[in-house]
Amino acid sequence: MEGIDANDKYAKELEVGVRVVQLACYLCQKVQKGSIGPTPDQVFSKDDDSPVTVADWSVQAMISWILSESFGKQNVSIVAEEDTQTLSDSNSTHLLSSVISTVNDSLAMAPRFGLKGPTAPLGPTQVLEAINHCNSTGGPMGKHWVLDPVDGTLGFVRGDQYAVALALIENGQVVVGVLGCPNYSSKKKLVNNSVSKSDLWQEGCVMYARKGSGQAWMQPLVNGGGSLVWPNSASRIRVSSIDDPSMATFCEPVEKANSNHSYSAGIAYSLGLRKKPLRVYSMVKYAAIARGDAEIYMKFAKAGYKEKIWDHAAGVVIVEEAGGVVTDAGGRPLDFSRGVYLEGLDRGIVICSGVNLHDKIIGAVYASWDSSHL
Ligand SMILES: Nc1ncnc2c1ncn2[C@@H]1O[C@H](COP(=O)(O)OS(=O)(=O)O)[C@@H](OP(=O)(O)O)[C@H]1O
Numbered sequence: 001m002e003g004i005d006a007n008d009k010y011a012k013e014l015e016v017g018v019r020v021v022q023l024a025c026y027l028c029q030k031v032q033k034g035s036i037g038p039t040p041d042q043v044f045s046k047d048d049d050s051p052v053t054v055a056d057w058s059v060q061a062m063i064s065w066i067l068s069e070s071f072g073k074q075n076v077s078i079v080a081e082e083d084t085q086t087l088s089d090s091n092s093t094h095l096l097s098s099v100i101s102t103v104n105d106s107l108a109m110a111p112r113f114g115l116k117g118p119t120a121p122l123g124p125t126q127v128l129e130a131i132n133h134c135n136s137t138g139g140p141m142g143k144h145w146v147l148d149p150v151d152g153t154l155g156f157v158r159g160d161q162y163a164v165a166l167a168l169i170e171n172g173q174v175v176v177g178v179l180g181c182p183n184y185s186s187k188k189k190l191v192n193n194s195v196s197k198s199d200l201w202q203e204g205c206v207m208y209a210r211k212g213s214g215q216a217w218m219q220p221l222v223n224g225g226g227s228l229v230w231p232n233s234a235s236r237i238r239v240s241s242i243d244d245p246s247m248a249t250f251c252e253p254v255e256k257a258n259s260n261h262s263y264s265a266g267i268a269y270s271l272g273l274r275k276k277p278l279r280v281y282s283m284v285k286y287a288a289i290a291r292g293d294a295e296i297y298m299k300f301a302k303a304g305y306k307e308k309i310w311d312h313a314a315g316v317v318i319v320e321e322a323g324g325v326v327t328d329a330g331g332r333p334l335d336f337s338r339g340v341y342l343e344g345l346d347r348g349i350v351i352c353s354g355v356n357l358h359d360k361i362i363g364a365v366y367a368s369w370d371s372s373h374l
Pocket residue numbers: 050081148150151152153154155252253254255256257258259280281282283301302305308311
């Protein structure tokens with residue numbers, strides 16, 4: 001596969017990672033289109049009131065199962081977002097059946113993606129086991145996969161941007177990142193308000209990078225239907241070369257609850273950013289920086305919110321290998337070695353296409369900071 005050196009230490013992880021994320025994108029598109037699984041308006045609430053859908057559980061189960069098959073269950077440690085609490089409820093048998101059929105529908109397509117599927121459809125125990133197998137808490141030693149089965153669930157539910165994010169951490173460092181963006185065309189630029197429903201579904205993309213390679217790659221989504229041609233072609237992606245703030249575009253989360261919009265507007269103003277913020281759901285924001293559709297991504301969550309590693313791991317390595325810079329608001333690298341959370345994160349996350357813009361933003365945060373902002 002292009003961008004993956006067969007002799008690389010992580011060649012197999014990258015190869016399987018890209019293929020399984022392609023399959024996950026296929027699964028999500030099927031659920032979002034309503035042709036398998038329930039309609040997207042069947043959204044459930046977790047304890048923290050955040051949404052979860054059949055797609056979130058199904059992708060987690062499917063990826064967990066494929067990783068275990070590919071690398072041996074006992075060798076596979078996975079840190080992932082979802083658990084089986086809601087699914088195991090005795091009132092949830094209908095929901096669990098939807099997840100099981102969605103998982104099996106997608107696994108039946110595995111050979112088309114160059115992956116080995118099960119010999120017989122998975123039953124409830126196997127599906128619940130696959131989801132529960134993702135109960136690792138990571139840490140500073142060893143290899144851990146990090147998975148956000150659907151990032152930007154709100155975007156997914158609203159028929160907008162969302163991502164499937166898979167990364168591999170070894171000894172606390174993100175060494176591989178794969179980001180599937182089913183509604184982010186590999187051809188069209190992401191522009192404010194340009195995501196019309198008719199543009200969606202046409203063609204998404206999968207991005208991937210191996211730490212230290214100095215390269216990040218993008219493939220169009222493989223179309224699971226019709227005649228599948230695999231391996232498909234990939235192209236190198238690079239961050240934007242714009243480093244004049246007045247020309248730069250900055251991204252931020254859509255929801256005010258997830259990032260302080262007025263604080264980032266203040267930073268943008270002080271830097272002389274002229275364009276309106278590009279508000280995009282999910283890690284598609286990282287994808288937009290990595291391929292040069294935007295130059296800056298700022299996220300300043302409310303004080304007390306702890307960022308989780310699965311919301312950033314894949315995006316960070318892809319942006320860095322595409323030439324960008326990712327740190328916390330104090331200018332320090334994100335620390336993926338301390339479990340499920342990005343412990344020690346200073347205020348927020350600043351992602352830029354280059355060091356000049358990044359220095360300016362960190363300087364502006366330093367100059368403006370007042371803890372009453374968040
Ligand atoms: N209060 C709060 N503050 C900050 N971040 C939060 C918060 N609550 C949730 N989350 C996490 O944000 C993930 C979605 O982030 P986005 O950048 O996509 O935000 S937005 O949907 O565009 O508003 C989202 O990821 P998913 O749950 O995978 O969708 C959450 O992990």
